[in-house]
Amino acid sequence: MSFLRILCFFSLFSITFSHETLNGHVLPRPLIVEYPENTIETHWKEVEEEVKLQCTSWRFTVEANNLSPWKTVPGECVEYVKDYMMGRGYRIDLERVSKEAAAFAKTVELAGDGKDAWVFDIDETLLSNLPYYQDHAYGMEIFDPIEFDRWIEKANAPAIESSLKLYEEVLELGFKVFLLTGRSEKHMNITVENLNNAGFRNWDKLILRSTDDQGKLAIIYKSQKRSEMIKEGYRIHGNSGDQWSDLLGFAMSNRSFKVPNPMYYIP
């Protein structure tokens, strides 16, 4: 609200000043009520609105999977992405996608043969790496796998609370839960530890990249793993992931749920 304070004081001085100079004129003279539009503050507000408009459009392009593979958040949108991630925008979006996923899950008629499955990605879907990205410019820095591994090895990533709620609802309904992550098998133990620390329990299978899977595009690796599940007789009803490469490809789920993530892109 400090902006409003500054604006109002600034306008107060502008109007006072106008009164003084107007005494020397008769016609034409500027209308006092038009004065605030010409202040620097108003112009600054317009610039801010324009950045918001453009960066919201950029974020839409990301979330609708329209953007070509992108490496980093555009510089002009870093403040916008920061405000979104740290503010209510991200939380509201997370809650909304979990709510929609839970509503769908409740409509599924489970066969009762233990073959009805839900697939979850891990990073930015169940666990949040936001504390890491806070220290790395919210996605404006090029991804550093060594630094990121150090963060992962702390097993300190908090749960995304709305996803934990969905996860528990899905389990409660009787789905088998598969965790399908791009993390390497060398991080198996630390990932289990982190998931447990964050409150995740009772998954059916945790699938990480084996040495054979290294170098594959995520969309291929994940499709292959889902394909194996289907060959084992599972019906994948729902799939939650923050990347479109979690959701598209082949052996797709009946419904997919795109968890918001404007910080990075995995092909």
Next chain:
Amino acid sequence: MSFLRILCFFSLFSITFSHETLNGHVLPRPLIVEYPENTIETHWKEVEEEVKLQCTSWRFTVEANNLSPWKTVPGECVEYVKDYMMGRGYRIDLERVSKEAAAFAKTVELAGDGKDAWVFDIDETLLSNLPYYQDHAYGMEIFDPIEFDRWIEKANAPAIESSLKLYEEVLELGFKVFLLTGRSEKHMNITVENLNNAGFRNWDKLILRSTDDQGKLAIIYKSQKRSEMIKEGYRIHGNSGDQWSDLLGFAMSNRSFKVPNPMYYIP
């Protein structure tokens, strides 16, 4: 900008009033600079911001295909959707998706055998029915197929300019263009007339719903039609549509481009 004028004048009076009453107090007393936060205008601004936040979140849920089949725009978001559709937000989003699609199209290496294809949906992708929806509460009214047919039969829907530009670029690059629409075959002539009026030329095939296709979900009907193209040897590189049912299903294109549309949903 009239809002800013009102706010500034209101604040001016508030501050003046504060000065007078403060003379009677010593301590504790409210800081003058905090005063504007308590005005009705500020409260109204906060409500407006909250609606914007919630409806932006709703729009992202729609555009990322997270929302269960929905019938109408929620009442509290009608003003928001109107502002978006009539303002720069929609235009910027349209331009961005066309720009991304064109950038992708240029990266495709065409075989030169005339089998490289691009699929376009028609309504809200190439042609805009916004004049119709302006008269029908921007999607808050339940869809009325009879009224909508009357509008279609006028052949008056304008081109979405950024889509027309993409359409011409894609043709120029050498793609075969297929128009795949949910419109009925009885509207063949009127649709051709409207497309021509709006500047669209030289498509390879215009596919409309035959009597056999009536009653099928759009996602099935469109997948079947794409499947036929593939059987005829076409490679579908790109697909532009405002509905996820234009883009998902089977026989999917290599890349799809979700054109924004927060006004209606077709399963």
